[in-house]
Amino acid sequence: MTQARFCITADDGAARTGQLTLAHGTVTTPLFMPVGTLGTVKTLVPADLDQLGAEIMLANTYHLALRPGVETIAACGGLHRFCSWPKPILTDSGGFQIYSLAPLRRIKETGVAFCSHIDGHKFFFTPQKVTQLQETFGSDIHMVFDECPPYGEAKPDVARSMRRSMRWAEAARAARQNQTLCQFGIVQGGVYDDLRRESCQRLCELDFEGYAIGGVAVGETVAAMRHVTALCCELLPASRPRYLMGVGTPLDLLASVACGVDMFDCVMPTRNGRNGTVFTSTGRVNIKNTQHRHNDAPLDARCSCYTCRTFSRAFLRHLFKSGEITARRLLSLHNLHFYFNLMRKIRTAIAEQSFAQLWAEQRSVFAGEKNLAQQPDFV
Amino acid sequence: MTQARFCITADDGAARTGQLTLAHGTVTTPLFMPVGTLGTVKTLVPADLDQLGAEIMLANTYHLALRPGVETIAACGGLHRFCSWPKPILTDSGGFQIYSLAPLRRIKETGVAFCSHIDGHKFFFTPQKVTQLQETFGSDIHMVFDECPPYGEAKPDVARSMRRSMRWAEAARAARQNQTLCQFGIVQGGVYDDLRRESCQRLCELDFEGYAIGGVAVGETVAAMRHVTALCCELLPASRPRYLMGVGTPLDLLASVACGVDMFDCVMPTRNGRNGTVFTSTGRVNIKNTQHRHNDAPLDARCSCYTCRTFSRAFLRHLFKSGEITARRLLSLHNLHFYFNLMRKIRTAIAEQSFAQLWAEQRSVFAGEKNLAQQPDFV
Numbered sequence: 001m002t003q004a005r006f007c008i009t010a011d012d013g014a015a016r017t018g019q020l021t022l023a024h025g026t027v028t029t030p031l032f033m034p035v036g037t038l039g040t041v042k043t044l045v046p047a048d049l050d051q052l053g054a055e056i057m058l059a060n061t062y063h064l065a066l067r068p069g070v071e072t073i074a075a076c077g078g079l080h081r082f083c084s085w086p087k088p089i090l091t092d093s094g095g096f097q098i099y100s101l102a103p104l105r106r107i108k109e110t111g112v113a114f115c116s117h118i119d120g121h122k123f124f125f126t127p128q129k130v131t132q133l134q135e136t137f138g139s140d141i142h143m144v145f146d147e148c149p150p151y152g153e154a155k156p157d158v159a160r161s162m163r164r165s166m167r168w169a170e171a172a173r174a175a176r177q178n179q180t181l182c183q184f185g186i187v188q189g190g191v192y193d194d195l196r197r198e199s200c201q202r203l204c205e206l207d208f209e210g211y212a213i214g215g216v217a218v219g220e221t222v223a224a225m226r227h228v229t230a231l232c233c234e235l236l237p238a239s240r241p242r243y244l245m246g247v248g249t250p251l252d253l254l255a256s257v258a259c260g261v262d263m264f265d266c267v268m269p270t271r272n273g274r275n276g277t278v279f280t281s282t283g284r285v286n287i288k289n290t291q292h293r294h295n296d297a298p299l300d301a302r303c304s305c306y307t308c309r310t311f312s313r314a315f316l317r318h319l320f321k322s323g324e325i326t327a328r329r330l331l332s333l334h335n336l337h338f339y340f341n342l343m344r345k346i347r348t349a350i351a352e353q354s355f356a357q358l359w360a361e362q363r364s365v366f367a368g369e370k371n372l373a374q375q376p377d378f379v
Numbered sequence: 380m381t382q383a384r385f386c387i388t389a390d391d392g393a394a395r396t397g398q399l400t401l402a403h404g405t406v407t408t409p410l411f412m413p414v415g416t417l418g419t420v421k422t423l424v425p426a427d428l429d430q431l432g433a434e435i436m437l438a439n440t441y442h443l444a445l446r447p448g449v450e451t452i453a454a455c456g457g458l459h460r461f462c463s464w465p466k467p468i469l470t471d472s473g474g475f476q477i478y479s480l481a482p483l484r485r486i487k488e489t490g491v492a493f494c495s496h497i498d499g500h501k502f503f504f505t506p507q508k509v510t511q512l513q514e515t516f517g518s519d520i521h522m523v524f525d526e527c528p529p530y531g532e533a534k535p536d537v538a539r540s541m542r543r544s545m546r547w548a549e550a551a552r553a554a555r556q557n558q559t560l561c562q563f564g565i566v567q568g569g570v571y572d573d574l575r576r577e578s579c580q581r582l583c584e585l586d587f588e589g590y591a592i593g594g595v596a597v598g599e600t601v602a603a604m605r606h607v608t609a610l611c612c613e614l615l616p617a618s619r620p621r622y623l624m625g626v627g628t629p630l631d632l633l634a635s636v637a638c639g640v641d642m643f644d645c646v647m648p649t650r651n652g653r654n655g656t657v658f659t660s661t662g663r664v665n666i667k668n669t670q671h672r673h674n675d676a677p678l679d680a681r682c683s684c685y686t687c688r689t690f691s692r693a694f695l696r697h698l699f700k701s702g703e704i705t706a707r708r709l710l711s712l713h714n715l716h717f718y719f720n721l722m723r724k725i726r727t728a729i730a731e732q733s734f735a736q737l738w739a740e741q742r743s744v745f746a747g748e749k750n751l752a753q754q755p756d757f758v
Contacts, residue, residue, distance in 0.1 A: 039698075040705045041705075044705065045689070047685065068697040072673055075673040075693070076691055081675075082691070084690055293447070294450070294451055296456065314451055314454070317447075318418070318451065324419055324421065325421060325422045325704050326420075326423065326424060329422070329708065330424065
């Protein structure tokens with residue numbers, strides 16, 4: 001019997017908040033998972049994540065299988081002990097990474113042959129093998145191995161790929177050994193409603209502990225992403241957590257929570273931080289701008305993170321312009337704080353039936369950014 | 380009247396331990412200053428330094444004057460507030476950096492004209508100007524502007540350069556405005572005893588709050604460095620702090636404390652950490668080595684730093700080999716912990732009259748490294 005238990009404690013329209021009990025602890029939803037691809041969130045350490053209030057971290061099977069390799073992780077007592085992260089971990093299966101990183105890949109019905117992008121070493125990933133890898137890691141949530149066709153493929157190709165992913169999902173489900181760990185299926189089907197419907201239906205028959213919406217944020221319009229998200233949320237069982245993979249901006253998170261999404265991961269807060277862009281209560285700020293040169297004020301006067309409590313924009317700009325690693329660390333920390341704080345606000349707003357108000361507030365903060373303002377809302 | 384007050388509380392041979400009261404607090408000697416060239420110790424933040432027990436940080440006038448510029452620091456309330464480091468700061472004058480970094484430099488009797496190594500901007504540094512810059516920063520200890528000839532120059536050139544540095548020291552002393560900040564003179568004279576004697580004598584006549592031994596660790600042998608250190612310590616007043624600039628390895632620190640040195644700075648712990656080499660209670664460790672691949676043990680089982688309390692060698696090696704910034708941060712933290720811990724041991728050993736024993740222990744730990752074992756001891 002699986003230990004996963006998902007309790008919805010409050011809802012507000014389609015948005016809901018709840019608790020998900022996993023092998024290494026209980027997490028509250030909607031939640032944001034910081035991306036620790038290789039077992040670490042870039043520039044940060046577990047003590048930072050603890051302080052930020054992170055309850056679950058994401059890591060990646062493709063990357064970890066290539067380096068350091070499953071033998072090292074097994075020798076060090078599993079992924080939690082290896083990373084010194086005792087709380088829940090979700091590992092992505094690596095399907096997306098094989099398609100975006102690995103050279104010389106050949107797709108067969110049984111799996112994918114590819115070469116490591118690091119050293120050319122040959123691998124053959126099957127649904128069974130990827131399930132086994134993640135069970136060896138001890139991932140609280142492991143994702144099924146899927147095929148991720150690039151955006152823009154013809155519908156027959158997307159259909160063929162989705163159906164193979166569904167056969168792989170079935171194989172992964174059958175290969176599962178450790179019932180204390182959760183396994184999530186991944187919906188595919190591109191931007192085609194009928195394919196998404198078919199994918200949802202086939203996954204639901206396999207009765208996963210949770211369901212992810214994959215194949216989004218790969219180049220489609222925001223409107224298309226919103227549409228697919230809303231459609232899948234309607235089709236997936238309300239009693240299981242829904243995870244929108246690789247999304248997104250603060251407004252993406254709000255719009256998706258409004259559809260009934262419970263879980264997110266995205267490199268945006270950390271990657272933007274490393275590149276000098278931060279999220280604040282008054283919108284985005286580019287710390288490289290000359291206007292901050294003599295500015296003794298913090299990034300965000302209303303933010304309580306270490307970066308904002310400690311440093312001025314002038315100093316952060318100076319560190320960033322000087323190429324100091326410390327700047328990347330401090331801006332990553334701030335952005336993650338912003339995301340975790342947003343998720344806290346979302347959970348509270350749902351519990352207090354004021355989600356629409358929070359969403360409207362944030363829309364006005366980030367209005368006009370990245371074509372989000374003129375996109376329709378799908379709620 | 381200067382607020383600096385140096386009290387020696389115990390000695391053991393020529394080694395001594397004491398307290399130095401500066402504008403932003405009292406520090407205990409012998410001490411090690413972490414290098415925060417641009418106002419930050421690379422990869423770390425002030426909270427880390429606090430936790431490590433750092434009492435004083437070093438920054439660099441050349442670097443800060445070029446970027447972000449004195450205007451920014453002044454606009455942000457001085458260097459302490461700009462960096463969010465409320466404890467003492469020592470700024471080096473930048474003499475060494477002009478000689479090692481700046482292109483198109485022309486030395487005149489009044490100062491040095493040079494171009495920024497960052498953007499080619501022209502500067503003219505005089506002893507007066509450099510004193511003024513550091514007083515604007517608010518540095519607890521500011522160093523006189525000096526000329527740093529490269530190692531291997533002919534004696535007449537070294538003599539000419541040293542005498543100019545002594546004239547500049549006089550000019551810097553006269554230019555001093557803020558009596559609450561300390562000013563240190565810098566002994567020059569290369570590897571020539573008579574020049575070092577002359578330099579010490581001329582500086583002592585200017586009655587600085589402290590004295591630095593400059594022009595060491597620039598390419599001379601360890602024996603020559605030890606000899607110069609011992610000679611200068613004999614010639615400089617016992618009642619004032621002695622600072623050996625840019626030194627060094629753990630054994631360098633011990634040998635120099637044995638001569639009567641009170642203060643050190645060196646990039647070694649942080650630079651080595653960023654390059655994957657760490658100091659441990661059983662000698663140096665290169666984390667890149669394959670032998671650590673599956674090693675679940677910490678870097679140093681006897682170390683209490685966050686890195687050693689939290690992570691295995693296998694995980695640190697994985698992060699380092701993967702190019703993760705977090706590895707550089709964790710290894711820098713560990714190495715600084717090692718240095719601060721060594722300084723604590725040194726102070727305790729002096730107070731307990733067991734300094735020779737500590738030195739012998741550390742010699743056996745680092746025996747055979749970097750030609751130190753076969754060097755004579757100058758005590």
